Amino acid sequence: MDYPGNLFVVAAPSGAGKSSLVKALLELDSHVHPSISHTTRAPRGQEKHGREYFFASEPEFDAMVQGNAFVEWARVHGNRYGTSKKAIEERIAQGSDVILEIDFQGALQIKKAFANAILVFILPPSWEELRSRLERRGEDSADVIEVRLKNAAIEMAQVSKFDFVIINELFERALFDLKAVVHAQRLKYAAQRRARADTFQSLNIT
Numbered sequence: 014m015d016y017p018g019n020l021f022v023v024a025a026p027s028g029a030g031k032s033s034l035v036k037a038l039l040e041l042d043s044h045v046h047p048s049i050s051h052t053t054r055a056p057r058g059q060e061k062h063g064r065e066y067f068f069a070s071e072p073e074f075d076a077m078v079q080g081n082a083f084v085e086w087a088r089v090h091g092n093r094y095g096t097s098k099k100a101i102e103e104r105i106a107q108g109s110d111v112i113l114e115i116d117f118q119g120a121l122q123i124k125k126a127f128a129n130a131i132l133v134f135i136l137p138p139s140w141e142e143l144r145s146r147l148e149r150r151g152e153d154s155a156d157v158i159e160v161r162l163k164n165a166a167i168e169m170a171q172v173s174k175f176d177f178v179i180i181n182e183l184f185e186r187a188l189f190d191l192k193a194v195v196h197a198q199r200l201k202y203a204a205q206r207r208a209r210a211d212t213f214q215s216l217n218i219t
């Protein structure tokens with residue numbers, strides 16, 4: 014389906030820095046809107062319902078799956094996460110750009126539903142740095158960090174299926190690259206829409 018707004022999907026192994034990069038992008042670019050996912054994970058320290066996530070019980074999440082409310086959902090690191098259709102369709106239909114911060118399974122489901130979606134994969138510069146970022150963040154127990162690092166190898170094996178890969182070594186450099194992807198995509202779709210409008214006009218199609 015073709016929508017006037019752009020859909021960006023950012024995936025990365027846990028700790029690579031995607032939330033930090035997306036947050037910085039949102040502060041700089043008011044035309045990009047985040048999609049707030051639903052999750053069965055418990056809230057972390059400062060997280061608020063409706064800000065980082067909509068926190069849902071297992072039965073609540075089940076009901077949404079049964080009700081076909083998700084455009085994609087996946088089990089990630091032992092919890093379920095999903096993107097509600099409502100969260101994105103209304104906005105991109107109105108011409109806004111929407112950014113999703115989800116895992117690779119969800120990203121690939123999104124590409125099937127929205128062929129124009131742009132998939133961006135964020136890589137850490139090294140395994141040592143990935144571990145150290147997870148430890149420094151101080152949000153997850155040692156066991157959870159081990160699970161996330163183990164899953165990171167599986168996630169990174171999917172990188173070739175993404176449209177763009179950004180290495181988040183120097184934060185400002187990675188942010189520059191993410192901004193460039195968003196900007197390039199806007200120019201590309203704007204040009205395509207103009208070309209189509211011109212053709213429609215010359216063919217007298219309304």
Ligand SMILES: Nc1ncnc2c1ncn2[C@@H]1O[C@H](COP(=O)(O)OP(=O)(O)OP(=O)(O)O)[C@@H](O)[C@H]1O
Binds near residue numbers: 032149
């Ligand atoms: N370029 C960078 N250099 C150093 N530290 C960074 C960099 N980018 C992010 N960080 C830090 O690494 C930690 C992990 O970043 P962040 O929470 O954004 O990762 P994430 O990919 O969103 O993880 P998750 O999927 O678990 O939510 C944070 O403490 C963040 O401040």
Ligand SMILES: Nc1nc2c(ncn2[C@@H]2O[C@H](COP(=O)(O)O)[C@@H](O)[C@H]2O)c(=O)[nH]1
Binds near residue numbers: 027095115
């Ligand atoms: N497939 C989906 N994955 C999602 C969604 N929202 C978040 N995520 C991913 O889950 C992991 C863990 O996140 P955390 O907040 O517990 O650290 C991370 O890779 C997220 O990107 C979603 O709606 N669908």
